[in-house]
Amino acid sequence: IAEGNNPDQPGRLIQWLYPRTPVYTWRVPGLWYDIGSKETLEQANQIFAKK
Numbered sequence: 001i002a003e004g005n006n007p008d009q010p011g012r013l014i015q016w017l018y019p020r021t022p023v024y025t026w027r028v029p030g031l032w033y034d035i036g037s038k039e040t041l042e043q044a045n046q047i048f049a050k051k
Contacts, residue, residue: 017023033044 014023033040033047035041035044
């Protein structure tokens, strides 16, 4: 931000972070749903309610 970069850059955190510090990942086993909005949370709730 201090360099004039846009503070709202979804998906660019890892790209920015990895030159500065070690970055580690962990693969989530099984099903995974992106619930980044109210609509996708409702979809995930419907899917899991059927199980």
